[in-house]
Amino acid sequence: MFFMRIAILDLGTNTINLLIVEQDGQESYQILHESKYPAKLGKGGINDRKILPEAMDRGILALKTHQKTMEPYHVEKVVCIATAAIRSASNGQEFVQKAKDECGLDINVIDGQKEAQLIFDGVKQVVPIGDERVMILDIGGGSNEFIIANKNGVLWKHSFDLGMARLLDRFQPSDPISEQEVMEVEKYIKKELALLYEAFEKYPCETLIGSSGSFDTIAGMIAAIHHPHLDMKKILTYHVPLNFVEELHQKFLKSTHAEREKMERMDLHRVEMIVLASIFINFIVHEFNIKTFWQCAFALKEGTIYQILRNKL
Numbered sequence: 001m002f003f004m005r006i007a008i009l010d011l012g013t014n015t016i017n018l019l020i021v022e023q024d025g026q027e028s029y030q031i032l033h034e035s036k037y038p039a040k041l042g043k044g045g046i047n048d049r050k051i052l053p054e055a056m057d058r059g060i061l062a063l064k065t066h067q068k069t070m071e072p073y074h075v076e077k078v079v080c081i082a083t084a085a086i087r088s089a090s091n092g093q094e095f096v097q098k099a100k101d102e103c104g105l106d107i108n109v110i111d112g113q114k115e116a117q118l119i120f121d122g123v124k125q126v127v128p129i130g131d132e133r134v135m136i137l138d139i140g141g142g143s144n145e146f147i148i149a150n151k152n153g154v155l156w157k158h159s160f161d162l163g164m165a166r167l168l169d170r171f172q173p174s175d176p177i178s179e180q181e182v183m184e185v186e187k188y189i190k191k192e193l194a195l196l197y198e199a200f201e202k203y204p205c206e207t208l209i210g211s212s213g214s215f216d217t218i219a220g221m222i223a224a225i226h227h228p229h230l231d232m233k234k235i236l237t238y239h240v241p242l243n244f245v246e247e248l249h250q251k252f253l254k255s256t257h258a259e260r261e262k263m264e265r266m267d268l269h270r271v272e273m274i275v276l277a278s279i280f281i282n283f284i285v286h287e288f289n290i291k292t293f294w295q296c297a298f299a300l301k302e303g304t305i306y307q308i309l310r311n312k313l
Contacts, residue, residue, distance in 0.1 A: 003022060003023060003024060004022070004023045004076050004077065005020065005021070005022050005023075005032070005073055005074060005075045005076050005077075006020070006021050006022075006023065006029075006075065006076070006077045006078075006079065006305065006308060007019070007020045007021075007066075007070050007073070007075040007077070007078045007079070008020075008021075008078075008079050008080075008081065008301040008304050008305060009063065009066060009078065009079070009080040009081070009105070010081055010083075010300050010301040010304070011039075011041070011059070011080060011081065011082040011083065011085070011086060011107065012041075012083055012084075012085070012140055012141060012142075013040075013041055013042035013046065013083070013084050013085035013140055013141025013142035013143075013163055013165050014038065014039075014040055014041075014042065014140070014141035014164070014165060014269070014270075014273070015036045015037065015038055015039065015141075015213075015269065016036065016037045016039045016041075016059065016062040016063065016066065017034070017035075017036045017037075017301055018033070018034065018035050018036070018037075018066040018069060018070070019031065019033070019034050019301040019302070019305070020032045020033040020034075020069075020070065020073050020075060021305055023309060026309070027309045027310060028309070029305055029309065032073060033069065033073065035066070035069060036269075037061075037062035037065055037066065038269040039055070039058045039059045039061075039062040040055060040058060040141075040165075041055050041056075041058070041059050041085040041086065041095075041141075042055070042084075042085040042141050042142050042163070042165035042166070042169075043055055043165065044169070045089070046085065046088075046141070046142060046163070046165045046166050046169055047166055047169045047170060049088055049089055049090045050089055050090060050091055051085065051086070051089045051091055051092065051094075051095055056094075056095055056098065059095060059099075060098060060099065060102055060103065063099055063103045063105060064102075064103060067103060067105075077308075078105065079108070079304060079308065079313070080099070080105050080106065080107040080108060081107075081108055081110055081118070081300065081301070081304055082096070082107050082108065082109045082110070083110065083115050083140065083142065083143065083300070084112075084115075084140060084141070084142025084143035084159075084161070084163055085141065085142045085165075086107070086109050087109045087110070087111065087112075088142060088161065092109065095107075096109065111159075112143055112145065112158070112159020112160075113157060113158075113159065115143070115145055115159055115300060116138075116145040116146070116147050116154075116157035116158065116159055117154065117157065117303070118300045118303035118304055118307065119136065119138045119145050119147060119211055119299050119300050119303055120136060120147045120149055120154055120157070120303065121302075121303030121304075121306040121307060122211070122212075122296075122298040122299045122300060122301070122302035122303030122304075122306065123136050123147075123209060123211055123296050123298055123299065123303075124149075125298055125302060125303075125306060126236040126237055126296060126297070126298050127209055127237050127294065127296050127298075129149060129150060129151050130150065130151050131150055131151060132150060132205070132206075132207065133148055133149070133150050133155065133203055133204070133205035133207075134148070134149060134150065134205055134207040134208070134209055135147070135148050135205050135207065135208050135209070135284075135288070135290075136148075136149065136208075136209045136211055136296075137208060137209070137210055137211065137215075137281075137284065138210075138211040138212060138213065138299055138300070139163070139164060139210070139213050139214045139215070139277050139280060139281070140163045140164070140213065141163045141164055141165035141166075141273070142161065142163040142165060142166060143159045143160060143161050143162065143163045144159070144160050144162045144163060144280070145157065145158070145159050145160075146158055146159075146160070146196055146199075148199060148200075148203045148205060155203050156199045156202070156203055158195055158196065158199070160192060160193065160195075160196075161192075162189065162192055162193075162280070164214070164273035164276050164277050164280075165273065167185065167188075167273075167276045167280075168272065168273055168276060170188075171184065171185055171188075171276075173185075173275070173276070175256050175257050176253065176254055176255055176256050176275075177253060177275055182253065182279060185276065185279050186279065186283050189279075189280060189283055190283075190287070200288055206289070206290060206291040206292060207290070207291070207292040207293075207294070208284065208285065208288075208290045208292070208293050208294070209294045209295075209296050210240075210281065210293070210294070210295050210296065211296050211298070211299040212296070212297060212298070212299035212300075213270075213277075213299070214270060214273070214274060214277035214278075214281070215281075215295045215296070216232075216267075216295065216297060217265070217266065217267040217270050217274060218240070218245070218248060218274075218277075218278070218281070218295070219232070219238045219240055219295035220232045220265040220267075221248060221263060221264065221265045221266060222240055222244045222245070222248055223235075223238065223265075224264045224265045225244075225264075226241075226244060232265075235297070236296065236297045236298060237294055237295065237296050237297070238294065238295045239292075239293070239294055240293045240294065240295055241293075242285060242290070242291075242293055245281065245282070245285065245293060246282070248278070249278045249279075249281075249282045251263075252274060252275045252278045253275065253278075253279075255275070257271060257272065260274065260275075
């Protein structure tokens with residue numbers, strides 16, 4: 001049997017993620033390591049379509065840090081996938097070249113449609129999607145991907161430039177956020193999601209699956225209160241009752257940055273953006289009358305492995 005160790009570097013707008021796996025069958029794999037580095041590539045420049053010099057330096061440092069982590073694993077193949085921050089930046093190719101020159105890495109910059117497909121290919125590995133349609137949502141820093149699918153595959157998908165780094169840069173909310181600011185954010189989201197409303201008329205669904213990122217943090221914080229014995233590192237999918245989501249949402253809205261830092265199981269890298277992420281999730285749940293909500297730990301990097309092992313990438 002052929003065994004190969006593969007590393008995926010997922011270059012997101014806020015975080016650069018590392019996944020190391022060992023192929024243990026023709027189309028199966030075992031996860032050996034996962035880690036993340038808060039590079040914040042989009043900080044300060046996302047809405048001006050620029051990666052600022054300090055963000056570029058953080059990104060290269062993140063890549064070098066992950067390369068050091070890879071060393072003892074003797075990885076045979078490294079695949080780098082870049083998403084919204086790099087694809088939308090006027091100097092995105094400058095970062096790609098810098099990564100090549102300083103780290104020897106070839107970065108594949110993908111479009112939003114490809115990103116959505118990879119997210120679906122990650123989620124479907126651990127969530128038993130059946131005949132009933134589901135809406136999958138991945139909240140990023142630069143973009144948010146929506147996928148409507150069932151067991152037969154993707155019915156509709158789209159990437160919206162509505163990531164949390166963009167919203168934070170655009171609205172720069174008070175601490176804590178005001179009711180007026182929440183209304184302004186929701187009004188903007190509604191205007192920007194016109195294509196989703198059209199798709200939902202054609203493919204209505206009642207189940208939301210939140211993929212990775214902010215959803216992992218929210219699920220972990222809810223589990224800390226309601227299911228304290230769960231080891232979330234061993235949980236790939238978690239059913240989140242909507243009333244628990246609402247409770248946490250109200251808590252976020254009233255909280256200051258300093259108060260959020262002290263909340264149990266808060267990912268400190270998400271303190272700044274978690275309020276806007278919660279507003280976005282709450283808006284989707286209510287606007288589209290979602291009845292069931294799941295968190296899924298798998299996303300783009302696991303979808304990338306899925307495609308590599310099937311010779312699609």
